[in-house]
Amino acid sequence: MMIHHAKQLTATVLSSAALLLILSPVTVGAADTTGAAAGGVGPGDSGYNLSADTTVTATANYFAATTTAGAVAKSTAEFSVLGGALELTAVPDLSFGQVNAGTILNGGDQKLTNNTVTTPSDTAKVTSKNFSANDGNSGGALVVDDLRGTGAGWNLTTQLGASFTAPDAAPLTGITLSLNAPATAQIGNADTLKLAATGIGTEAAKVVTAPSGFGIGRTSWSLTGPDAAGLHFAPQSVNVPANAIYQTDITWTLSTGA
Amino acid sequence: MRRPNGLLLLLLFILLGTGGPIVQAAAPPAGAEFYIAPIYPRNQTNLKLGYFALKVTPGQSATLSVQVQNISKTSTRTIRVSPTPATTSSSAEINYTPTGKPKDPTAQYTLNQLFSRPATVTLKPGEGKVVTFQYIIPKDGLTGQILGSIYALDETRAADSGTQFALQNHFAMAIGVLLAQDPAAQQPVTLTLRTVKPGITNHVPTILANVENQTAQLFRGMTATATVTRSGSDRVLYTKKIINGAMAPNSNFDLTIPADTHLTPGPYTLILTASAMGQVFHLRRNFTVSAAAAQQLTVAQPARTNAWAAWLTAIAAILGAMIIFWIGLLARNRKGSDHYAPKHG
Numbered sequence: 001m002m003i004h005h006a007k008q009l010t011a012t013v014l015s016s017a018a019l020l021l022i023l024s025p026v027t028v029g030a031a032d033t034t035g036a037a038a039g040g041v042g043p044g045d046s047g048y049n050l051s052a053d054t055t056v057t058a059t060a061n062y063f064a065a066t067t068t069a070g071a072v073a074k075s076t077a078e079f080s081v082l083g084g085a086l087e088l089t090a091v092p093d094l095s096f097g098q099v100n101a102g103t104i105l106n107g108g109d110q111k112l113t114n115n116t117v118t119t120p121s122d123t124a125k126v127t128s129k130n131f132s133a134n135d136g137n138s139g140g141a142l143v144v145d146d147l148r149g150t151g152a153g154w155n156l157t158t159q160l161g162a163s164f165t166a167p168d169a170a171p172l173t174g175i176t177l178s179l180n181a182p183a184t185a186q187i188g189n190a191d192t193l194k195l196a197a198t199g200i201g202t203e204a205a206k207v208v209t210a211p212s213g214f215g216i217g218r219t220s221w222s223l224t225g226p227d228a229a230g231l232h233f234a235p236q237s238v239n240v241p242a243n244a245i246y247q248t249d250i251t252w253t254l255s256t257g258a
Numbered sequence: 259m260r261r262p263n264g265l266l267l268l269l270l271f272i273l274l275g276t277g278g279p280i281v282q283a284a285a286p287p288a289g290a291e292f293y294i295a296p297i298y299p300r301n302q303t304n305l306k307l308g309y310f311a312l313k314v315t316p317g318q319s320a321t322l323s324v325q326v327q328n329i330s331k332t333s334t335r336t337i338r339v340s341p342t343p344a345t346t347s348s349s350a351e352i353n354y355t356p357t358g359k360p361k362d363p364t365a366q367y368t369l370n371q372l373f374s375r376p377a378t379v380t381l382k383p384g385e386g387k388v389v390t391f392q393y394i395i396p397k398d399g400l401t402g403q404i405l406g407s408i409y410a411l412d413e414t415r416a417a418d419s420g421t422q423f424a425l426q427n428h429f430a431m432a433i434g435v436l437l438a439q440d441p442a443a444q445q446p447v448t449l450t451l452r453t454v455k456p457g458i459t460n461h462v463p464t465i466l467a468n469v470e471n472q473t474a475q476l477f478r479g480m481t482a483t484a485t486v487t488r489s490g491s492d493r494v495l496y497t498k499k500i501i502n503g504a505m506a507p508n509s510n511f512d513l514t515i516p517a518d519t520h521l522t523p524g525p526y527t528l529i530l531t532a533s534a535m536g537q538v539f540h541l542r543r544n545f546t547v548s549a550a551a552a553q554q555l556t557v558a559q560p561a562r563t564n565a566w567a568a569w570l571t572a573i574a575a576i577l578g579a580m581i582i583f584w585i586g587l588l589a590r591n592r593k594g595s596d597h598y599a600p601k602h603g
Contacts, residue, residue: 054392056387057387086431089290152306153308161426205351206351251411251430252429253432254431257344257405258436
């Protein structure tokens with residue numbers, strides 16, 4: 001509300017400035033000063049950001065301005081490495097197959113069945129994109145590439161949507177995800193990068209932490225086999241229609257931070 | 259939240275057999291089709307951190323840029339880039355993703371208050387753009403640290419691939435932003451308990467102890483042990499331990515202590531012992547579970563033994579019917595014997 005109000009204020013100031021501009025160019029400077037002062041009305045005003053703009057500009061070069069990392073070889077010939085980026089290269093499909101209604105209603109666990117998304121019997125329903133573009137997903141591979149060359153570390157968090165929903169059925173809540181898989185690291189000790197998290201729910205939960213000096217280059221996990229992932233169902237107090245297809249969002253966030 | 263009828267459940271089991279609803283994963287892109295990378299400004303304190311750590315001055319107006327890159331060779335991506343305040347999650351981790359959590363009352367400012375608005379960028383295959391945010395540090399300056407992130411979420415609609423999918427993958431990246439006037443300064447932190455109350459987490463009765471970091475200082479390596487007893491008793495009923503926890507500056511989180519169904523009404527005491535940044539905090543709070551709350555907690559948790567209950571109900575009903583029948587028979591026999599008794603007399 002405050003922000004909105006302050007925006008209006010700024011708009012008013014700006015339009016007055018424009019008016020002044022039309023009336024008398026000489027007063028433009030003064031009008032600008034008034035605008036700045038108006039922007040700063042009251043200490044601690046949350047409207048500080050209102051004079052600020054977010055801009056988007058194009059870059060020409062693919063790797064431009066990503067990092068400032070430079071490496072120097074030990075040989076007499078020096079070269080510098082243009083730093084790459086930190087990327088979440090692959091995320092697997094997690095299929096939990098047919099879940100017993102009893103598991104959903106009374107609570108229980110469902111293990112990962114496979115990484116292949118079952119195609120509906122009516123193949124016309126499936127767009128070709130899902131067949132052609134996603135071959136990499138069915139192998140259960142989770143891959144993070146850190147090509148920054150700084151070894152600064154990173155975190156991977158996972159978060160489920162608010163509820164599992166199905167058409168014409170009450171939403172299911174209280175379902176949590178667990179992930180468990182050893183890591184394969186290109187450089188250094190992989191044990192630190194083990195994927196181990198239980199109770200992943202609607203709040204972002206850290207599933208992998210790469211401390212400084214870890215997770216450099218490619219780090220991968222193979223989410224295959226029943227123990228790699230599981231859904232835990234809390235008892236539900238709603239009716240679960242037979243053969244309902246429940247769906248929720250899963251957000252994978254690759255982050256760096258203090 | 260109604261308790262499911264046992265017989266209805268039994269009926270469901272018969273109807274469904276073992277085949278139930280299908281929970282499956284979506285067919286997303288193979289991975290994130292984009293990345294964001296920091297473009298360090300001049301006030302960045304360390305170029306090797308991988309996140310923004312900025313030395314700021316009161317009244318300063320400056321910019322902060324990230325490169326947003328589409329790495330897909332085939333698809334156009336739409337990425338929303340937002341300055342986001344850091345919060346603390348219930349597992350005592352610093353959370354750089356948007357939560358909708360209200361600003362902690364002890365926070366002077368949150369990151370998004372100082373930064374310009376979120377931007378949405380559309381990128382053609384292989385295209386990169388620089389998103390520049392403007393931020394203004396209040397004239398009065400900042401006390402301690404402000405923590406948050408530049409959070410980028412791929413909002414590109416995934417192809418809808420029928421109805422057989424359950425886990426729809428979404429991809430985001432967050433680059434931390436730490437603002438401080440004196441980046442080297444470390445303030446002693448103050449931890450407090452704001453509220454302690456019974457609640458429900460993932461359909462399980464819990465005790466929620468809201469722990470607050472009142473200081474504009476992030477910290478890691480926190481250990482905390484919470485125990486719950488009946489007031490006046492030494493017997494620990496429920497306990498929860500946190501190892502290597504972390505908290506964002508001026509933030510709070512609900513330390514979740516799982517309780518079981520025996521959370522009966524009455525007075526309880528929670529004791530929290532936490533150590534962070536070389537300081538130890540002994541915090542204690544009495545709280546009451548009201549009869550109504552206890553009732554609610556019980557109702558919220560459907561009996562895990564519903565299938566059993568259904569069978570037991572059925573068996574009991576059959577036994578009951580048999581007993582009634584037997585009593586009826588007995589009574590009739592008795593009547594009969596009464597009737598014929600005189601003959602023997």
